[in-house]
Amino acid sequence: MTRRSLLSRLAGLWIVPVVLVLWELATRFAEQPYFPSPSSIAVRIQELWFSGPLSRVLLTDDAIDAFAPSLGRLFAGWILASLAGILLGVAIGRSAKLADYLDPMLQFGRAIPPPLLVPIFFALFQIGTATQLAIIVFGVIWPVLLNTADGCRTVDRQYLETARVFGFTRTDVLWRVVLPAATPKIFAGLRLSLSLALILMVVSELIGSTSGIGYGLLTAQQNFLFVDVWAYIVLLGVLGFLLNASFLLLEGRILAWHHRARRTI
Amino acid sequence: MLELVDLTHRYGTYHAIDRINLTVKQGEVVCVVGPSGCGKSTLLRSIAGLIKPTGGAVLLDGRPVESTPDNLAVVFQDYSRSLYPWLSALANVGLPLRRRGMSRKARDEAAMAALTEVGLGAAAGKFPWEMSGGMQQRVSIARALAYRPSLLLMDEPFGSVDAQTREELEDLVLRVCAHHGMTILLITHDVDESVYVGDRVVVLSKAPGHVVGDLTVDLPGPRDQIRTRELDAFVKLRADVGRMVRGMSARRFDNGMTHEVETR
Known part of the structure; x- marks a missing residue:
C-alpha cells in the first residue's frame, strides 16, 4: 500500500463520526426502545465484552464464550470450503470433460439458498457442529469453486506453451504456472466467501445452537434486550470489516506481483 | 541436425504451410523470412512440437519430433506473456532447469551465469x-x-522492441550463440534483419507457405550494425530477399510446371 492511498483512505474516514453523531441525534429525538442510541450501545458492548482483565486484552468471559465458538465455526467452515473449492475448481478448470459433466450440477447447487437445506443437514448430521459447518461450507464454497475453475481455465496460452516447450512436469505446470496464474481470481473468490461465511455463521447459530454470537443475538431478542441486540449487530459489522481488512492485507502481500504488474502495463 | 520433410499443415480448410523442405546444419543461423500470414508461426510451432502438423515430418537429430523435444528452446515474440510475472528474473531463468535434475544451488548458479551473459547480472532479483x-x-x-x-527457435524475437534495443539484441544473440556454437532458426518478417543475422535466409511465400528461396549469406563476421549494412553484398542480398518476399514477379516451381503466383 502506498503512502498516498493510506492518507486518502484515512481522509475518507471523516464520514464515520458524522454518521455516528446523526445516528445519536436521531435516536435521542425518537426515544424509541427499539432504537437505542449508539452511545448506549457502545457502553453495553464495553460492559458485555470488553470489561475483562488486561491480561486477556479486556475480554470478558462472556466475550470468549461468544466469540471463540463463532470464530471457530466461521474459520473452520471457510477453510474447509476453500480447500474443497480450490481442489474441485482446479480439477474442473483443467479438464473440459469434467467441467461438461459437472456444470449442470454445479449450477443447480449454486442456485439453492443454503438456509433451505438446514432441515436436510439436521437429518444428516443431527443438531450440532457438523450441521453448522455443513451450512457454512455449502453456502460459501461456490465463489471459490467457480472462480478457481475460471482462473485455471483461462491461463494465458503463452504461459502454458512456454511450460510445454521447456518440458515442465505436470506437477510443475500445476504448482508453478496454473495456480500462480489463477491466484488473483482464487483470491477474489476467497474474499467473497469470507464475507458470506460470516453471514452463514450467524444463520447456523440461529438454528440449533447453544453458543456463539448468533445464539447470543437470538437470546437477547427473545428477552427483549434491544440494546444487547444492537450490540450484537454492531459487533458483527465490525467483525466483517476486520475480516475483510485483514484479508486484503494478506492478499496485498501474496499478490504484490499481480497488482504491481497491472499498474505498469 | 534439423530436417523438415514435406512439412504441411492445415487448420480445417485453411492451408497454412505447404510441403516445406528445409535442412539446418549444426551451428548454422538460419533466418526464415516471409510476408505476414505465410505460416511462419505454424512452422515454428510444428518444429517445437506445439502442434502436430497434418502432413510431412520434422526430424531433429534424425529423430521425428513427437512432443516438445528436450533439446530445444524457444524465444517468443511476446516476452510479456512468456515470462512469469510472479517469478523474479532469476527464478524465470532457473525454472526450466528443474527438468535437468539440477540442485537448487546449481540451478541458481546456471541462471545467474546466463543472466550475466546477457548483461543482466545486477537485475537477477527483479521481476519482469x-x-x-x-x-x-x-x-x-x-x-x-x-x-x-x-x-534455439526464435519467433520474431525483436518484433516488439524499439530500433536501438533491437540492434543491441541482434548483436547479443549473434555473439552469445557463436560462443556456444548454438544452432538457431530465427523467424522474422524483417528482410534487413534476416540478412544481417543469418548465415542463410530462407524465404517463404504467402499462405500456403512454401520455400521460394534459400540464399547463403556470405558476409564477413563478426557482423557490425553499421559496417555490415553498408557492404555492397549486404545491399544486394537484401534487395534479392526483399523481391522474393514481395513475391510479385516470382514464379513458383511445382512438379516441374510453372504458374504465376497470384498477386494481391
Missing part, C-alpha cells in the same frame, strides 16, 4: 514488470541459453 521490454527479452534469451538447447 520492473523491467523494460528489451530487458525482459534479454531474460527470455538468458532462459534459453541456460537451458543449453542444441536448437
Whole structure:
C-alpha cells in the first residue's frame, strides 16, 4: 500500500463520526426502545465484552464464550470450503470433460439458498457442529469453486506453451504456472466467501445452537434486550470489516506481483 | 541436425504451410523470412512440437519430433506473456532447469551465469514488470541459453522492441550463440534483419507457405550494425530477399510446371 492511498483512505474516514453523531441525534429525538442510541450501545458492548482483565486484552468471559465458538465455526467452515473449492475448481478448470459433466450440477447447487437445506443437514448430521459447518461450507464454497475453475481455465496460452516447450512436469505446470496464474481470481473468490461465511455463521447459530454470537443475538431478542441486540449487530459489522481488512492485507502481500504488474502495463 | 520433410499443415480448410523442405546444419543461423500470414508461426510451432502438423515430418537429430523435444528452446515474440510475472528474473531463468535434475544451488548458479551473459547480472532479483521490454527479452534469451538447447527457435524475437534495443539484441544473440556454437532458426518478417543475422535466409511465400528461396549469406563476421549494412553484398542480398518476399514477379516451381503466383 502506498503512502498516498493510506492518507486518502484515512481522509475518507471523516464520514464515520458524522454518521455516528446523526445516528445519536436521531435516536435521542425518537426515544424509541427499539432504537437505542449508539452511545448506549457502545457502553453495553464495553460492559458485555470488553470489561475483562488486561491480561486477556479486556475480554470478558462472556466475550470468549461468544466469540471463540463463532470464530471457530466461521474459520473452520471457510477453510474447509476453500480447500474443497480450490481442489474441485482446479480439477474442473483443467479438464473440459469434467467441467461438461459437472456444470449442470454445479449450477443447480449454486442456485439453492443454503438456509433451505438446514432441515436436510439436521437429518444428516443431527443438531450440532457438523450441521453448522455443513451450512457454512455449502453456502460459501461456490465463489471459490467457480472462480478457481475460471482462473485455471483461462491461463494465458503463452504461459502454458512456454511450460510445454521447456518440458515442465505436470506437477510443475500445476504448482508453478496454473495456480500462480489463477491466484488473483482464487483470491477474489476467497474474499467473497469470507464475507458470506460470516453471514452463514450467524444463520447456523440461529438454528440449533447453544453458543456463539448468533445464539447470543437470538437470546437477547427473545428477552427483549434491544440494546444487547444492537450490540450484537454492531459487533458483527465490525467483525466483517476486520475480516475483510485483514484479508486484503494478506492478499496485498501474496499478490504484490499481480497488482504491481497491472499498474505498469 | 534439423530436417523438415514435406512439412504441411492445415487448420480445417485453411492451408497454412505447404510441403516445406528445409535442412539446418549444426551451428548454422538460419533466418526464415516471409510476408505476414505465410505460416511462419505454424512452422515454428510444428518444429517445437506445439502442434502436430497434418502432413510431412520434422526430424531433429534424425529423430521425428513427437512432443516438445528436450533439446530445444524457444524465444517468443511476446516476452510479456512468456515470462512469469510472479517469478523474479532469476527464478524465470532457473525454472526450466528443474527438468535437468539440477540442485537448487546449481540451478541458481546456471541462471545467474546466463543472466550475466546477457548483461543482466545486477537485475537477477527483479521481476519482469520492473523491467523494460528489451530487458525482459534479454531474460527470455538468458532462459534459453541456460537451458543449453542444441536448437534455439526464435519467433520474431525483436518484433516488439524499439530500433536501438533491437540492434543491441541482434548483436547479443549473434555473439552469445557463436560462443556456444548454438544452432538457431530465427523467424522474422524483417528482410534487413534476416540478412544481417543469418548465415542463410530462407524465404517463404504467402499462405500456403512454401520455400521460394534459400540464399547463403556470405558476409564477413563478426557482423557490425553499421559496417555490415553498408557492404555492397549486404545491399544486394537484401534487395534479392526483399523481391522474393514481395513475391510479385516470382514464379513458383511445382512438379516441374510453372504458374504465376497470384498477386494481391
